[in-house]
Amino acid sequence: MTYQDHIKSNNNLIDSKDGKWASIDPESVARMQLQNRFKTGLDIAKYTAAIMREDMAAYDADPANYTQSLGCWHGFIAQQKMISIKKHFGTTKRKYLYLSGWMVAALRSDFGPLPDQSMHEKTSVPALIEELYTFLRQADARELSLLFRDIDAARDAGDTAKEKELLDQVENFQTHVVPIIADIDAGFGNAEATYLLAKKMIEAGACALQIENQVSDEKQCGHQDGKVTVPHEDFLA
Known part of the structure; x- marks a missing residue:
């Protein structure tokens, strides 16, 4: 739904309340809606999965269309990376975030720094994913709020050309929310535990x-020798 569509829909809703909601500004509501586009993590997963499928198809057609995954271990780091990428390149296209298990073990475990052996809490990775997307949504809210401020300033100055330019930027706004590839490590247990995680x-x-x-007890970094793998039947399960 576009910015103007949001305003029109909100205006119709306000009018339907027989004057009881007359003090509500439909455009202010539209701005809040655009700054809170994703309601749940599942909404984000569905949105980014579609991006990833499109990018995979593009890569299959031409390997020059590769993606870049940037490692991160904190929401602020992810936020600043994506703000910088968007500012420098003008787009976040084919730029992903990569959440590695060793980063979580070394930097985010409540037990303190740990080796890469799936010894950290299994809840650490989902919690970090949620944190990353909280910071990325905040980046959206910040950039949109600056655009809304400039729109109001252009209106106050009577600069219709500038107002139109800024409205076009809002209509074509590209979110900082990008796909995250997350390392589930060795699954923290059997097939059911892996599924639940x-x-x-x-x-x-x-x-x-x-x-x-x-095998989690023998888990080592991928570049080391001596790794012990589970049977194919277990892994497929």
């Missing part, structure tokens, strides 16, 4: 999960 990660907003097939 994957569900939590998707509900938090992740659209792609990296699931390893190492």
Whole structure:
């Protein structure tokens, strides 16, 4: 729904209340709606999954259309990365975030810094995914609020050309919310435990999960020798 569509819809709703909502400004409501586009993490996962499928098809057609995944371990880091990318390149297209298990173990465990052996809390990764998207949505709210401020200033100055330019920017606004590829490590247990953790990660907003097939007790970083993998039947389960 466009900015103007939001305003029209809100105006119709306000008019239907027989004057009881007359003090509500439909445009102010529209601005809040645009600044709160994603209601849940699942909304984010569905939105970003569509982006990822499109990008995968583009890469299959031409490997030059590759994506870039940027590692992050804190919401503020993710936010500043995407703000910088959008400011520098003018777009967030084919720019993803990558959440590695070793980053969580080393930097985000409540137990303190841990080795990359799935020893941290299984809730740490879903919580971090939710944090990342909270900060990315805040980046949207900030940029849109600056556009809304400039629209009001252009109106006050009677600069209709500037107002139209800014309204076009709002209509074509590109969100900072991008796909997150999240490392589920060794699954923190059996097939059911892996399923339950994957569900939590998707509900938090992740659209792609990296699931390893190492035995958790023998888990090592991917570049090391001596890894012990589970049977194919277990991994497929």
